[in-house]
Amino acid sequence: MSGQTKRGITAALLDALYPPDVACALCGRETVIDERHLCASCRDSLEVAPALSAQPPFSGMTAAFRYCGSARDGIRALKYHNQVRLASFFADSIIIPHDWKIDAVIPVSLHPLKQWLRSYNQSELIAASLCQRYHISLRTDLLQRNRFTRSQTTLDTFERAKNVAKAFSASPEAKGLNILLVDDVTTTHSTLLSCAVALRASGAERMYAACATVASHSYNGRLEDSDSID
Numbered sequence: 001m002s003g004q005t006k007r008g009i010t011a012a013l014l015d016a017l018y019p020p021d022v023a024c025a026l027c028g029r030e031t032v033i034d035e036r037h038l039c040a041s042c043r044d045s046l047e048v049a050p051a052l053s054a055q056p057p058f059s060g061m062t063a064a065f066r067y068c069g070s071a072r073d074g075i076r077a078l079k080y081h082n083q084v085r086l087a088s089f090f091a092d093s094i095i096i097p098h099d100w101k102i103d104a105v106i107p108v109s110l111h112p113l114k115q116w117l118r119s120y121n122q123s124e125l126i127a128a129s130l131c132q133r134y135h136i137s138l139r140t141d142l143l144q145r146n147r148f149t150r151s152q153t154t155l156d157t158f159e160r161a162k163n164v165a166k167a168f169s170a171s172p173e174a175k176g177l178n179i180l181l182v183d184d185v186t187t188t189h190s191t192l193l194s195c196a197v198a199l200r201a202s203g204a205e206r207m208y209a210a211c212a213t214v215a216s217h218s219y220n221g222r223l224e225d226s227d228s229i230d
């Protein structure tokens, strides 16, 4: 038996003993997983997001999951515990409708200081994975967050809108582009709206939004750090 064959057999045996894909894609536990690479507990607590109605200036808005159960745990792990592998799980769960014509994907930006402290922007990681799948350009240079905003969690819809108004500015290079905004969590859409207003003021054409999760005040009675303003 050649050395190469032996190595092949050894690798096959090791794969059989320790399959590379035994860990749940969401919680990371090594257990029995299904064809989506999810354990039973994560699969059972995932809730598909309701259809979102897009209000102007948006031409379309979609989300993958409700912000609850394992989706909520996953977003928090991605955001606060460096579980960056989860970005592709959430990106793979977002379905972009065929009739959306998109020139550029822009993640909702963090304030530069916040991004420096966290070392990454979770929405950008989700957007990058989405761009790879759909072959669209990622543009992180077109939208900037100008100032820190208060945490949104204790604010009502009106206060949220006021809190993030003019928080963003857009580059004139956005002119004429159809843009997909990507966020990890949306609640009242005030952050997305603020981004869209800035981009439209710079001449962007159509605006769409895709979010990993959508939260509602009615879920679990309270929200923590949702709407990605924190």
Ligand SMILES: [Zn+2]
Pocket (backbone or CB within 6 Å): 024, 025, 026, 027, 028, 029, 038, 039, 040, 041, 042, 043
């Ligand atoms: Zn799991």
